[in-house]
Amino acid sequence: MNKGFILSQENYYLPETNQLFCSASQYKQAIGCIGRPGCEATMLAQLRGDWEFETSIDMLIGSYVDARYEGTIEQFQEEHPELFVSRGERKGQLKAEFIKAEQIYRRCEKDTLFSAYMSGEKQVIMTGEIAGVPFKIKMDSLHRGKCIVDLKVMQDLSKQFWVRDYGHMDFITYWGYDIQLAIYQEIYYQNTGERLPTYICAADKGKVTDIAVIYVDDMRLRECLEAVKANAPKIQMLKSGEIEPIRCELCDYCKFTKVLDKPIHFSELTGDV
Numbered sequence: 001m002n003k004g005f006i007l008s009q010e011n012y013y014l015p016e017t018n019q020l021f022c023s024a025s026q027y028k029q030a031i032g033c034i035g036r037p038g039c040e041a042t043m044l045a046q047l048r049g050d051w052e053f054e055t056s057i058d059m060l061i062g063s064y065v066d067a068r069y070e071g072t073i074e075q076f077q078e079e080h081p082e083l084f085v086s087r088g089e090r091k092g093q094l095k096a097e098f099i100k101a102e103q104i105y106r107r108c109e110k111d112t113l114f115s116a117y118m119s120g121e122k123q124v125i126m127t128g129e130i131a132g133v134p135f136k137i138k139m140d141s142l143h144r145g146k147c148i149v150d151l152k153v154m155q156d157l158s159k160q161f162w163v164r165d166y167g168h169m170d171f172i173t174y175w176g177y178d179i180q181l182a183i184y185q186e187i188y189y190q191n192t193g194e195r196l197p198t199y200i201c202a203a204d205k206g207k208v209t210d211i212a213v214i215y216v217d218d219m220r221l222r223e224c225l226e227a228v229k230a231n232a233p234k235i236q237m238l239k240s241g242e243i244e245p246i247r248c249e250l251c252d253y254c255k256f257t258k259v260l261d262k263p264i265h266f267s268e269l270t271g272d273v
Contacts, residue, residue, distance in 0.1 A: 007125050007136055018047055021127065021136035022235055024180035030238065031231045033176025034163055040238055040245035042253040047239065051253045057097050061205065062153040064101035065108070066140070069151065070122050100205065104153060107209040108201070117141065117149045117201050117213050128190035130183065130225075133232040137187045141201070148184050148198045152177065157204045157212055172200060172216065181216050182224035 032038025045051035067076035083098045108114050120141035127136050141149035161174040181198040189195045200214045237243045247254050
């Protein structure tokens with residue numbers, strides 16, 4: 001464990017912090033989830049500062065709603081001038097996408113149950129170890145002794161994803177949010193001795209915003225935690241340079257850094273379909 005290093009809101013996302021601690025996002029970046037293959041090379045490149053992910057409009061919409069709940073919306077707007085129209089009659093006003101983000105937040109706030117689950121302590125940071133690997137977590141809404149809540153803003157809550165060998169699945173399984181909650185539950189347990197139930201407060205970006213409070217059961221979280229225990233040591237070995245990263249050859253980083261060494265057969269273009 002990284003004794004003497006105190007995590008805070010200010011240093012949580014710094015490169016040196018990400019080198020010391022693994023997180024749910026770093027884990028999924030390296031190992032992947034059903035909906036997105038992992039790439040060890042990309043994870044290390046981002047850690048070294050050699051590669052940055054472009055912040056999409058969809059990500060900013062989710063971050064906007066997060067900031068509204070955290071009470072940091074003014075700071076968020078200052079840090080992201082791209083939220084506002086830069087010319088014309090509407091100069092200085094929110095762009096249409098972020099007017100929608102504000103509408104999503106207000107719809108969530110209007111619902112009594114949704115608001116109750118989102119009324120816990122915001123952005124609570126804890127650290128622990130999984131399989132000997134230091135992990136950090138930051139919980140969106142923590143009700144101590146009761147439950148852990150994560151906030152998600154999705155494209156469509158009812159959308160099903162088709163995956164070969166799995167069939168249709170929900171967005172939580174597809175994007176690995178169950179993995180994230182398993183890590184949260186375990187690290188909270190290590191700090192308190194309590195294994196709390198976990199929920200996702202979800203809203204979508206549909207014409208009419210759909211909302212839900214979703215429970216992820218402990219059996220599923222245990223399965224995810226076992227996978228994390230099996231894979232986490234490899235991430236630590238990658239970060240320490242003990243082993244070389246495997247390239248996925250599918251992501252933007254791998255495409256950008258690809259070096260051709262021989263022709264390929266046309267049948268290889270479809271990959272493992």
